[in-house]
Amino acid sequence: MKRSRKKQQMTVYLDPDLFKAVSDTATRRRQSGSLVVETALSVFFSPEEGTGQAALTRRLDRVDKRLSRLERDTGITVETLAQFIRFWMIMTPALPETSAAAARAQAAERYDGFIEALERRLATGRRLYEDVLPPDAQVSAKDTF
Incomplete structure (x- = not known):
């Protein structure tokens, strides 16, 4: 009787830069290249609003982008107000x-x-x-x- 393996083998061809990135990540994390690719593929195919670390990371990235926009908008607002006040003080003479x-x-x-x-x-x-x-x-x- 033949026993099936839990994981199946697949051969893929990667761009040299992508292959180097996978190898470097595997070396840095002390994991196999196969595990790095499997993790990346599971993140890629996971549902957008799923659970787990990948979904949390995506949500945090969106929050970070929104906070960056908010910071930019606040900076524009503060600078606009400061320029207006400066201009107003320079140009407005004192009243009798x-x-x-x-x-x-x-x-x-x-x-x-x-x-x-x-x-x-x-x-x-x-x-x-x-x-x-x-x-x-x-x-x-x-x-x-």
Whole structure:
């Protein structure tokens, strides 16, 4: 009676660079090249929302990309605000005391207008960096939170 083996043998041909990468990984981890390739293939064929270390790694990679985008967006926001404040302080002269009350009233009116414009902008879902950055540096809506 013939006994079947648990694993089956397959011969594959690899690109020399890929073969070297598999060999180096196997040597570094003190494992066989066969085990390295088997692990890589099981990760490749595992379902996207599966369980285990491969799925966790994919999810962590997505979170890392999102955090990187968030960090970039925050940096753009902070830099924009800092540049605006600097420009405003350089360009705005001090008001004489006699016109300060009228200026405060006008500032309150302009602030209300700013808030309305901000609400309209936020309602569109469009971001400032989409207008500022070149198209090849922009992120699509599906890449954001």
